[in-house]
Every structure is written in structure tokens, then in C-alpha cells.
Amino acid sequence: MKKIILYGSTGMLGSDCKEVLQKEFKLITPTHRDLDITRWDDIIEHMGKHRPHILLNCAAFTDVDACEDKSQYKRLDKINVEGPRNLAQGSIRYECKIIHISSDYIFSGKKEVPQPYFEDDPPKPISTYGMMKMESEAAIRDNAPDYIIIRTGWLYGINGNNFIKKILKKVIGEGAKSIRVVEDQYGSPTWTYRLALQIRELIKNDVRGTYNTTSEGYCSRIEYARFILDKLNIDVEIEPIKLRDLNLPAKRPANCILENRLLKKQGINIMTDWKRDLETFLLRYGERLIEEAKKE
Secondary structure, three states: OOEEEEEOOOOHHHHHHHHHHOOOOEEEOOOOOOOOOOOHHHHHHHHHHHOOOEEEEOOOOOOOOHHHOHHHHHHHHHHHHHHHHHHHHHHHHOOOEEEEEEEHHHOOOOOOOOOOEOOOOOOOOOOHHHHHHHHHHHHHHHHOOOEEEEEEOOEEOOOOOOHHHHHHHHHHHOOOOEEEEEOOOEEOOEEHHHHHHHHHHHHHOOOOEEEEOOOEOOEEHHHHHHHHHHHOOOOOEEEEEOHHHOOOOOOOOOEOOEOOHHHHHOOOOOOOEHHHHHHHHHHHHHHHHHHHHHHO
16 A cells, blocks of 8 residues: 655645545645654655655645735745755655645736646746745756646635635625625636545556646636525625735736646546536535634
């Protein structure tokens, strides 16, 4: 049985990866308290002890706006870039594969919708977070011969924070009569459980390279919000706003659409239409999400 060290196992994606992969692999799931990926000596000692076949890195700092805080840059760069570099260098030392999660934010988002971004499009990040994710990809490629880089975006799941929970917090938790949602940003809402299933498929096929991995199809943020509220039978007014009017510290790419070209080329794409997965997710967890929002 192959042995996998899963970093970030308590996060939104990591927790679903744990659920999916533990059925077929021996998982080692150190928490941040157990192991700091920014500490080279600790990483090497831990790998030497467990001798894994695969490293799966779901650990990252993903608060896009907080990454713009210059006073925090050095600390966050250690998590998002230096950490992956340590793991990549460890992977070559112990001859194991590394799987690293990247982001749609490595692209500028300036392509005309609905043109998607492909794996070989040049990255042009417009935020500090996007820059860090681009640099993390380079750290993997430069240091690990056997790697998989997964670019994804617009993730949602039952654990962690996401767009769905933010909307329900405003409407149910705060009792908002109307919400403002961006109408000119486009992407593919992607369920972390589905992504975990795709990661399992990549492992079983023993592939390597950089893969775009999102749900099929795309929508705007406001279409995403309407779908959620309609499926949960929540009646609230949605006010459309422009991306430029958000007035947030970090710039967001307007076009976050990724094409799963390499997955399809290799015949291993199991990602499905975003509406299908989102409907399944809301049927399964809708009541729980509403109850959680009430408590907040």
C-alpha cells in the first residue's frame, strides 16, 4: 500500500483528500502544530522517518487580501513559497512524488470571456497571492523531477471558509435583506470533494506535469450566488456590482476560467459540470450550512 504524507489535512481541500485517499492509501496527516513545512530540518527528519511514496501539499495561506499586507509578506512567503520548496527538495532526496495545489490567480484574468486559460498560457499574476502561487510552482518544478501541479479555483466544501458560507452568513447570520455580488468575474465553482477524487485519479495513473483542474462550465459570481440561494429556497435581493467597485486590498482576475485540457488529453478527466456538483453538495449539506449560519 502506497504511503502519502498529506500536509494541510484539516483545511477545506485537505479534509476531503483525507476522506477520499485514506480508503486506498496509508495516510500520514501531520498538523501545523506537529510539523512546520517552513522548517527544512523538521521536514527532512519527518520524511526520513516515514519514507513516503507521495507528498500531497494542501497547506497554504489563502487569504488574498491579507497577502497584500507588506508587514506580513516575509511570514506568508515562507508558508506559500519556501514551504513548497522545502517539500520539493525533500521529495527528490527521498525519491517520492510531490503533488502541489496552485491557483487560477497566477493568471491576469484579462482574456476575453469565455476564452479559458490553458496549462501553457504564461502566468501574469496581478496580486501578491497570485505572485506567491506562481513562485511556488517554480519552486516545485525547479526542485522536484516527479511532480504534479494542480491549478484550481473557486473552491467550496463543507469545511473551511468559502463563497457559499460567506453568503449564508450575510443573509442568515446577519439578516441582510440584500447582498452585493460581483457580476463581471467569471470562473468555475469547484467542489473540494470532486477535486479530491480527481487527485486520486492522477495518483492512480502515475502522471506528472501541470494540470488545470476545475469543474466543467463557468458562471459569473452573481449567477453562482443566485444558484445557491434558489436551491436553498432563500429569497433575498441581489445587487450587482462591478469587480472594480469592491475596493479590496488585492486585485482579482476577472476571468478565472480554466480549461482541463491535459486531463482530457490523457483521458483522466472526471470533473463534472459545476451545476451538477453544486446541486449535489447543497442537497447533502444545505440544512447543515443553514444551521451553522444561524449560530454565527
